[in-house]
Amino acid sequence: MGRNVTLATCSLNQWALDFEDNMKRILKSIEIAKSHGAKYRLGPELEICGYGCADHFYESDTLLHSFQVLAKLLESPITQDIICDVGMPIMHHNVRYNCRVLFLNKKILLIRPKMLMANQGNYREIRWFSPWNQLRKVEEYFLPRMIQEITGQETVPFGDCVLSTKDTCVGTEICAELWNPKSPHIQMGLDGVEIFTNSSASHHELRKADQRVDLIKSATTKSGGVYLYANQRGCDGDRVYYDGCAMVAVNGDIVAQGAQFCLNDVEVVTATVDLEDVRSYRGERCQPFMESQPKPCHRVKVDFSLHTSRNMYLLTNQPITWRFHTPEEEISLGPACWLWDYLRRSGQSGFLLPLSGGVDSSSTACIVHSMCVLLCQAIKDNNTQVLEDVRRIVGDDSYSPQNPRELCGLLFTTCYMASENSSKDTCNRAKDLASQIGSTHMNINIDMAVKGILGIFSALTSKWPQFRANGGSHRENLALQNVQARVRMVLAYLFAQLSLWARGKPGGLLVLGSANVDESLTGYFTKYDCSSADINPIGGISKTDLKSFLLYAVEKFQLTALKGILAAPPTAELEPLKDGQVSQTDEVDMGMTYSELSMIGRLRKISKCGPFNMFCKLVNMWKDAFSPTQVAQKVKHFFRMYAMNRHKMTTVTPSYHAENYSPDDNRFDLRPFLYNTRWTWQFRCIDKQVSQMAANDPKE
Template sequence: MKHGFVKVAAATPDIRVADVEYNTERICEGISQAASEGAKIVVFPELCVTGYTCGDLFTQEVLLRSAKSALHRIAAFTADKDILVFVGVPLSVDGELYNVAAALNQGEVLGLTTKTFLPNYGEFYEMRQFTPGPKNAREILFEGKHIPFGPQILFQAAEMEELIVSAEICEDVWSPVPPSIRAAMEGAVLIVNCSASDETIGKDNYRRELIRGQSARLIAGYVYANAGEGESTTDLVFGGHNLITENGAVLQEAKRFQNDIIYSEIDIHRLFGERRKNTTFKISDERQLMRVPFSIKMEETVLTRHFPKQPFVPPNEQERERRCEEIFTIQAMGLKKRLAHTHAKSAVVGISGGLDSTLALLVTARAFDMLGRDKKDIFAVTMPCFGTTDRTYQNACRMARQVGAQLREVPIADAVSIHFRDIGHNPEDHSVTYENAQARERTQVLMDIANESGGLVIGTGDMSELALGWATYNGDHMSMYGVNGSVPKTLVRHLVKYAADVAEDEELKTVLYDVLDTPVSPELLPPKEGNIAQKTEDLVGPYELHDFYLYYMIRFGYEPGKIYRLALYTFEDSYDSATILKWLKTFCRRFFSQQFKRSCLPDGPKVGTVALSPRGDWRMPSDACVDSWMKDLENIGDLFDEIN
């Protein structure tokens, strides 16, 4: 610690969900590694003793008892180590369950910092199991000893009194008033964060700026340890994005999607020097907040700001490529975990030659590469029927071969015809029964091949289809793991284009470009003169409009009238007002009526800020009434035509 430098570490260990014994061993290995590298402080992720994604298993006594025992074992492990350790653990106190960061040093549990802000939105539902920590710290009797328990506990080094450390947990730093603010005002010069922040599109940038900015605001060091691979991928993927910052500078940053330990040195003396010369850092106790009223005239505001036509797709090519690579990695990481966890011998993907199944096949191939497995264990199954065209059939076959998958062809026309006979359906009646019978037969074929090969059926449906309910219930709607479930259609297209652009195989590149040029279609009606007769966007509307509606309705909760106005403004050079209003009404009706399909979605990784999983992001009754949303659109077209 000469010249005020203190070496710190942020560690993401390999874990298994609910396997406390395994996790304890990995944490102890991390402590040994950090200590051997000379680190004096090491921080581990939130709830890493059990795994953050245990869900309702946190209510099980066997898990909590094991976690408490593990905490003592980890503390004992530090007895001969010259290091201060922070580790995340669930802890029951006075009949309530708390999310805790335990401070361990020289074989003892020094203190238990509680999480103040429990996220209960989107993919998070911590208040289902945990209780927010108390407002102020107090002592509790813990295994016969009085231990500090609560927020903003300060840990001060006897040999270096300037070194005062305080912990907060994940969401605490995302809140408007993080606990670390008060801790810093009381003297903490180093903030540590035990975190479990999942990976979604662009979240790494926001996370980096948040931690960097907090260290700048507090004129402090900040050590952020995030959960990584090993957590459940039922709905989320964790990337182990660890950060060490000092007064607004990123000193070290972990490579995402790779569990590791990062190190750097915090200059305590420099931080104290910065604080001393910053006259606004010390806040007066006499200062009180005041509220001052003001008034404005309510009138219509003329829009001048930019609203992207494709809000899910970055307009910048470089950023778009980065995002595509990120999404591919999140999708493949989620599938990789599921394949490994289930010991699946194969992956089964139904391929049609369309965008969604193409993306699913590419993701599956990448997951197999990550696992180091032979892609011959991917069964790419084409199932031609009444609406299949030669173009899509040939593209599906060529793509499977170029990816290295095992191509299987299972014609289903005879099976569907027999089914029509059995239920008394006239095959000349091209109604929804005619279409859905094909989709369900295909799903049955895929499921049976998966059973036969000891594998998993990989879902291909995307988020835009889920929003509209444009999927056959228990047909293409169902799978064993849906890799595209949180990817909107407009983004699917860019992902496939990205894959084509970077493909080294010229044959694969050619096929992918042709898939991109093929009209979107379920191909459930007979072709006309060999061409696709059924074009999805002619039936349900342009996907770029629906994705626009979806983004603003789900991401910001905008009412239909406001979305309509933004669409008029944004798409004035593409669609007239009647078209925009028509498809917005279609979107609202279908979004409400088709919720029952989203209520029983297969597992799949979340990749962006908007997702429709009923387990995390979107909880909606399947019989909710759409009337209020439709009324908001009544006679609104003429009104906004006048405004704009």
């Protein structure tokens, strides 16, 4: 006879410090899990307070309110007769830990602190938490009085322990522990633990989902077992989007899958599995290794069974094939969900975007349109929370959107900011795209404002700067470009604050930025120009990926206006036209192509290359296209531009994190912003290497 058990895991859209609604979402997930017959419910990492509390974890309030929520959960009738596994910060012996708390019927069974911390990329867990590095050690934890009064317990087990029910054994991993070469599930599996749980706050990154799925499948391929994965969903207050993907795996196969991008605040994934399948799988593969473990897991016993008579007649979940999104789909969905969370939680009434008719701002516009498509579909699927939020944002309690284009007109304002240096082509491209997505569109001429500012300068100095094309110096040319860009930023915020007021509507608009990750690498934008905004959905996405995304949007959303945008050369349009045509292009201004920049960015951040090491790698990678001398020139040019403009990263608009070579100074890329731009020692090493190569190659 099989031993069927039904287990539940979930993705929750928690919000940092939103204790009230975080608790409601936790309770709702438990209620759904019980309705599906589950006897074990797993939630995301730090779900009570929200994962992104950052330095709020230092505050005693955060610990206090987390215990207050735990008390409410313990007392709720919803949490009875099911093992609940929730996440919260806990201080033990004056040390702060990231913990899982497992409880059943008003009794805390155990507290399991995180043992291996995430401390790279977007994560700084060691700043706030200590790892529990005492393998197999369990101590007594003295519960706060408010919890003692509910549970009748004075102390509970705290440490590296597992839960032993009447019919199986459950062990915990927390997020980064799965990604570690010393993952706890390895030893737990060899010690007879049959069900592994992983509570995560894992963010979306382009082309990353397959790594997560492969790791979970691998965790149970080697030694068998059931693996439950829970994850945070949504924007909980920062630059990352947690992308769900709750799942259940058995013996190397995925048997249940949640959505990666979804507007549901609560998603519960359940699976019925046969524990005998795990035992049979291990009997053949693992028996020689399981006979003797030098340090067995500390087992906390509970008089409770995950198997019920109802489970006996349920069909078990069978293996399924995971469907991965393409990068273009990820760009369409991830930033769109992030924007929606930000909008509905910001108290604002929509977005405003300076739409130039180029690839970057058009990509941002398409992502907003994709957001409206997702909203309409969610409402069609009876998502009452989305409908409630839409009505609150548009200020109409009876409104129901009929189509994405109509909704876009209410939530999204675009404006083309023309100057004497703007071409009719870009103006028409912006107008056509705005018409197709349905945004409220404006044409604004900035010449009067620019001339007014230059007039102030001229009145004080008796000088009027000229563009290079009209005989001006480099300094004059750059200053004239920058003043146009900065005027656009001032006007964008003016219209964001007052355009709804002018239409007789309440609220303000969030200004959207549209600088891509490659331009940020070299600082190819004006500090405090129209790339300065409230948030930027494409700030972590490469130009190459954005072009692919627009090709996808042409077909997916039938936005034919994008064809002309893709065909046009990228340009800032800040210098005078020649015969009415654009004379300035981005790649010429930057001194390298976007594809070259993308490669350099990956070497700089992911491969940790300084100037010399980057040259050594690129001289081989680009040997068919460039000579060593040309490669050296490109590397030097990049690092000069990088060093000169690094200060811009200190004020860059908070951007959706999508690439692991992002130069975002505030969180992801911790490097100085004041450099010696000559790179004397480094460039001398490159020159020496070039000379040696030339001496060995007569063609060089």
